Amino acid sequence: MVRLSNNKDSWIWNIDREDEFSVNSVKKALISDRGSSHLPNFEWCKGVPIKYNIMAWRGNMDRLATRINLRRNVDITSVMCPFCDEYEESVDHLFTACSVAIRVWAAISTWCNIPPIFAFDFKDLMDIHNSNQEGKK
Numbered sequence: 840m841v842r843l844s845n846n847k848d849s850w851i852w853n854i855d856r857e858d859e860f861s862v863n864s865v866k867k868a869l870i871s872d873r874g875s876s877h878l879p880n881f882e883w884c885k886g887v888p889i890k891y892n893i894m895a896w897r898g899n900m901d902r903l904a905t906r907i908n909l910r911r912n913v914d915i916t917s918v919m920c921p922f923c924d925e926y927e928e929s930v931d932h933l934f935t936a937c938s939v940a941i942r943v944w945a946a947i948s949t950w951c952n953i954p955p956i957f958a959f960d961f962k963d964l965m966d967i968h969n970s971n972q973e974g975k976k
């Protein structure tokens with residue numbers, strides 16, 4: 840909305856009725872505006888570097904640079920997984936279904952002394968910490 844007056848020009852952020860712009864108010868507006876048809880909210884972890892959060896956030900939205908996702912804009916010779924060469928390289932395959940990923944998760948669960956990690960898709964990996972009974976560590 841535009842109001843014309845003789846006063847000095849100014850911008851007013853009134854989406855949350857506080858008239859003061861903040862990144863938090865933009866975030867709240869975007870979350871409330873997207874409705875329930877979009878992906879669930881991503882839970883950011885303050886205990887890890889931001890680049891890991893961004894990687895997990897992008898993986899949660901299937902926006903990592905896998906061969907399946909790259910083929911839309913990049914001319915690549917094969918979309919097959921470079922580790923197993925049995926399935927297409929998607930986010931879910933790369934992090935959960937690939938034989939290499941399964942071995943990595945098994946090693947991590949042994950190393951952390953927690954029950955075996957079984958994930959069927961990338962989002963399962965993002966929720967594992969919620970079902971782990973071994974405490975915050």
Ligand SMILES: [Zn+2]
Binds near residue numbers: 924926939
């Ligand atoms: Zn694979």
